[in-house]
Amino acid sequence: MKQHLGRQSGVQSVEVSLIDGKVNVTPKEDGRIDPGQLLKAVYDSGVSVAEMEVTARGKIIKDSSGSLALQTETNQSFVLTPNEASKGLEPLAGSPAMVTVRGQLYKKPAGKKQKPDASAPLKLLLLEVQKKE
Amino acid sequence: MNMKNVALLVLLGSMVVVPAAQAQIKHIEMRVEGMT
Numbered sequence: 001m002k003q004h005l006g007r008q009s010g011v012q013s014v015e016v017s018l019i020d021g022k023v024n025v026t027p028k029e030d031g032r033i034d035p036g037q038l039l040k041a042v043y044d045s046g047v048s049v050a051e052m053e054v055t056a057r058g059k060i061i062k063d064s065s066g067s068l069a070l071q072t073e074t075n076q077s078f079v080l081t082p083n084e085a086s087k088g089l090e091p092l093a094g095s096p097a098m099v100t101v102r103g104q105l106y107k108k109p110a111g112k113k114q115k116p117d118a119s120a121p122l123k124l125l126l127l128e129v130q131k132k133e
Numbered sequence: 134m135n136m137k138n139v140a141l142l143v144l145l146g147s148m149v150v151v152p153a154a155q156a157q158i159k160h161i162e163m164r165v166e167g168m169t
Contacts, residue, residue, distance in 0.1 A: 021165050022162060022164055022165070023162070023165055025160070025162075025163070026160060027158050027160070030155070035158070035161060038161060042163065042165060046167070047165045047167050049164070049165055050163075050164045050165060051163065052161065052163045052164075053161070053162045054158055054161050055158075055160040055161075056157065057155070057159060072156050072157055073156065073157065100159070
């Protein structure tokens with residue numbers, strides 16, 4: 001799995017902890033990483049993902065449907081699941097301000113063993129707003 | 134050297150070049166099941 005993940009685009013390093021079942025992925029400094037592809041890559045190596053969390057820096061935007069989203073690249077953004085933390089970021093929508101957040105991008109549905117759909121957009125549930133600049 | 138040039142030199146000399154911090158995913162952590 002470590003090798004499989006390490007071959008994915010934008011991945012700099014992968015650390016696997018067998019004791020607590022955690023996999024840490026560090027993206028390349030200037031590379032674009034696709035969490036959906038990582039999710040698929042883990043499943044393809046025969047392991048199932050229970051949860052995926054990301055720390056990301058980006059701008060708060062409103063997408064074409066009016067939903068609040070975090071834009072991490074020119075053409076990569078994650079719609080924010082509405083909660084208290086996302087509500088606090090609403091005034092920053094469309095501004096050049098950058099925010100650094102930690103959030104949950106994927107959680108395995110209870111009782112289901114199906115493979116996640118890599119083409120389905122991942123929603124970001126904000127857990128913490130670390131910095132506003 | 135006139136005052137304008139001196140002021141420009143001082144200004145340029147005092148500037149610290151800071152690379153623009155990029156928007157990007159900084160870290161991903163997954164909790165997995167079935168790993169042996």
